[in-house]
Amino acid sequence: MTVQTAAAPTARTTAASAGDDKNRIIIFDTTLRDGEQSPGCSMNLEEKLKVARMLDEMGVDVIEAGFPIASNGDFEAVREVAAIVRNATVAGLARATLRDIDRAAEALKGAARPRIHTFLSTSPLHMKYKLQMEPEAVLQAVVDSVTHARQYTDDVEWSPEDGSRTEPDFLCRTIEAAIKAGATTINIPDTVGYATPEDYAAIFRMVLERVPGADGIVLSAHTHNDLGLAVANALAAVQAGARQVECTINGIGERAGNASMEEIVMAIRTRPDAYPYHNDIVTQHIMKASRLLSSVTGFQVQPNKAIVGANAFAHESGIHQDGMLKHAGTYEIMTPESIGLTKTNLVMGKHSGRNAFRTKLRELGYDDIGDNAFQDAFQRFKDLADRKKELFDEDIVALIDDSVAQEYDRIRFVSLGVMAGSIGSQSAQIVLEIDGDTRWAQTGGSGPVDAIFNAITKLVPHEAKLQLYQVHAVTGGTDAQAEVSVRLEEGGKTVVGNGADYDTLVASARAYIHALNKLLVKREKTAPEALTA
Known part of the structure; x- marks a missing residue:
């Protein structure tokens, strides 16, 4: 090539x-x-x-x-x-x-x-x-x-x-x-x-x-x-x-x-x-x-990371903003375009079609994603557009990252139903596709997230311990997408999974499944003595 x-x-x-x-x-x-x-x-x-x-x-x-x-x-x-x-x-x-x-x-x-x-x-x-x-x-x-x-x-x-x-x-x-x-x-x-x-x-x-x-x-x-x-x-x-x-x-x-x-x-x-x-x-x-x-x-970049962090070209201070409006060079020593960040006026919404969505992806730097990942991301974009008043570039980036990450996974999320609240017990019913076969399980737990993870474990038995469960909003507002990170440890091997969705519980399920897929890959590796260099 x-x-x-x-x-x-x-x-x-x-x-x-x-x-x-x-x-x-x-x-x-x-x-x-x-x-x-x-x-x-x-x-x-x-x-x-x-x-x-x-x-x-x-x-x-x-x-x-x-x-x-x-x-x-x-x-x-x-x-x-x-x-x-x-x-x-x-x-x-x-x-x-x-x-x-x-x-x-x-x-x-x-x-x-x-x-x-x-x-x-x-x-x-x-x-x-x-x-x-x-x-x-x-x-x-x-x-x-x-x-x-x-x-x-x-x-x-x-x-x-x-x-x-x-x-x-x-x-x-x-x-x-x-x-x-x-x-x-x-x-x-x-x-x-x-x-x-x-x-x-x-x-x-x-x-x-x-x-x-x-x-x-x-x-x-x-x-x-x-x-x-x-x-x-x-x-x-x-x-x-x-x-x-x-x-x-x-x-x-x-x-x-x-x-x-x-x-x-x-x-x-x-x-x-x-x-x-x-x-x-x-x-x-x-x-x-x-x-x-x-x-x-599944490793997200911290916002203040040099060059590629979300805040690398962000200016909140009033003094900085004033300087930027007068001349970008006052507070930027390199241009966003020099590393592939582009400014766009293409507004995305529920009426946007596949061509517009693909054009937006190219502007964001995703011009070579696989067809499966594209179709999954487009469907989730349409679902999100039906529920969210404003769609930001960060929303689309989160969807694409999640879809690309799961394109070749052996375990794939299909659907989730959850019973939660202060009255009655919490339970989750989940449907997964595992190596091409569709399976479902329903279990309870001490809270909806625990119930979800228990249901996934019932379908994909493992001994991994949950070391980290973290949620943050992709953008501002109560209708923001949730992005969840999960870290699992099994036999000294650690994996990190991420998931994004407008429903925090669905994002949690996606993150846990992503981590399990990484664990399947990690299990195949045996570190020889003196591995580092």
Whole structure:
């Protein structure tokens, strides 16, 4: 598949050719790998393919598609992503073992531009307690793993896990060994988000000064946000010589997350005086990518999130509003249009047809949703329009996110009836479609929501514990849609589900069902030892 976009390149920079342009930053997206390791986040195959197509379309250079050895599902996902992505390099992660590398190579066979990304811990803490290996054995494993990976592809990336806490001399030794063995990209991860910008930049300067051959390969930054410094650290690394940045859409990832792609890209675009670098990201796709990821993972973006949060371009202060009316530049350092937010006068209501609805979706950045999701969203839009006086863009976004999220679900909501109130008992009757079969159940509970969840559990037995139930209004007014978030935990695995509807109880049922569908995907995954990088 070749994506034709005016601003997007048809052939992307590889590690081997990056040296031709000293100010070009390679954008390495690990949403499908490190991002999916975020507690509560999981994607099925079709959802991963949607995200991969989006990343390829927006100009990402390298898509880390997964960890093939982790599960059969991860292997299939990497293989399918490799088959459909034509512009970006597709990377598969592998520990420093021959079995992992062989599995990654097998998954990447169909890639137009494959990369094997292998890693091994190098910090004293990790070597002693996690690996239980002596430094010399680790050094030999680095050489063996990179050498083995080079048998499959010329594009090999190596990462010293917990690199920011590795002793400088040993870090330089391992990087030198990896380069001599054939690594074309060296990633130095701040695995636990411990570094400060000054610390992290100093590591890259040291490597360039002390390691023979470091100036002939690509140095990469992979930062975590445990101290809220992921983006700052990544940009500091770029200023110190890194020419690849590893990041995720919306900053999702393990623990506090990874560096946010949209923040890094827009910082470079907005402040060329401080960051005189460039990349090939089509920034007008940023909002669309953010919304797509939120809909398929169930992870909603907080309103005050930089670049893509609902409040990022909102101005409530009277002083700010006055300035904006006189000149937008008084309080906006970038335009909403630059990230794909468009202003529209197209009013939607109960008389709007399918063509008008589809046009509205395109304006909101949803121009490639599946037919099933479109039909479901359109019917729910018509139902909502019959009940709600005013329809806002936020209403339609909530409907689309909910419909897209459930497009490939094995468990699907059909209908719900609830008995509630202060007189008599509370009960719920629910109808679900499970793997194509329609089933129903009726149960009671200590309140309507409890009754609904009990009825769903009767049809889909599980041992998951409810950790979070949260409701908020999509817009203002008593006729606002409700958006519900549910977090479930089973056997140490956490999932998050979202649901939206003008009826809060229906939204609750949809959210719980969405979470259960995510749990079915999560059950297939087995995390190998030393999963992080």
